[in-house]
Amino acid sequence: MRQAWRDAVVELLRVAHLGQPDELPAAASHAARQVGVDVTLWLVDQEQVALRPLVEHGKPVPEALPVDSTLAGRVFMALKTAGQPGRLWVPLVDGSERLGVLEVAAADADRLGGAEFEEGCGTFAALLGHLVAVKAPYGDAIVRSRRSRRMSVASELVWQVVPPLTFACDRLVLSAVLEPSYEVGGDGFDYAIDGYVAYLAIMDTVGHGLRAGLGTAVALSATRAARRAGDGLYAIARAADEALVEYTHDARFTTAVLGTLNLDTGVLRYLNAGHPPPLVLRRGRIVRRLDQGRRMPLGLDDAQIEIAEEALEPGDRVLLYTDGVTESRDAAGALFGERRLVELVERYAADALPAPETLRRVSHTVLEYAGGAPGDDVTLVLVEWTP
């Protein structure tokens, strides 16, 4: 069995080498025949509500599976393989980014059992997850399969600029959400992990739609270029100031938190450019609001700037969010508020939910609160220091 899965992995690599994005399902099916099983790829949609099939051209398309109410959805949420008669559901990830689940089915149900089989499945799914991510940019098939509807121009732009939603390494777990995913306006986030430094950013540009999205794209690109040139936080913020002034002539600004977390020491250095203060979660409780390091929003020249420092403890989580979260209103006009956000995050910490699942649920709760149509973007970034 172990050898059969190895053959399948090698065959998948071989076939995928010159494969188009839309040919990946066929390549996976072909390779899985080495083991005598059928596989179907299910990718989570942009809004993380349902798993949608990525099928070979011309094959029937099964209905989407809701994440919250199906076994496949539970496998996606918990990232743990689960089986049912004749079928095994295996998490599909690109490294640590949750992509969906792989359905493995066999006419002969006895084929699906055993630790060795599951291990082989896991290896096959790991390669397939990487291939989904690697192939996606070269065509529309994979991207399209993850959409339940048309995306706005601003949203298309913002999704091009932000990094993948989740990254995990030995000393850090970082996850983000950006909603409403098909109509994102001016929110964005960024991160980069190099050596012992994790760089983090969350941003929110004034206004809505394309002009706000462009503002965030400008600010993100400026900060990224400065960071990659070796600039520190102060200079990174100044680079965004300059770029925004060049882009906009109506004092349009971008609120932001920019920070670097030292993965060896847990020291977080940050500046807050007119943004809601991030929250520190320690042993399941919010213990601190990061309200130092203040300056005016990016795009407004502010020389008064002091970088703040906060010493994290192992296991601490830092939650960054945009005001679209706390300023969301229900039908009666009542604010969602910081207290509801804190309660939710503390509850999910008590349930030991992983960061990506915590944020998926928090963002969906906010969207539901706002009747499905929040007045502003809802963005959250959750960072856990795990030395």
Place this chain on the structure above:
Amino acid sequence: MNVVVREAADHTVVRPEGRLYFDTIDPLRDALLVIVAGERPRIVVDLSAADRCDSSALNLFVQAHRMAARHGGWLRLAAAPPALRRAIDITNLDRLLTVHDSVEAAVTG
């Protein structure tokens, strides 16, 4: 949103009423941009009847403040209710915009 503009001898009081949001703010923008284009504009924005705002409103204040300064005048905010005061504090825009407790205090500076 309704905007009441009251002209005094040496200043103008602009009083927006209601929610100052990106999708309601146009009447206020129109009123302010006309005044700041004049000679030495001196504007007090009376916020006492504004119940909440988003960053588009703050952006408009910054923009109008800059244009007023460029034309040799000023723009001052007055009587901001707690929600607006909080929005100004969080964004640190009190470093750029002056916020006075009352219209009278804003006029005298």
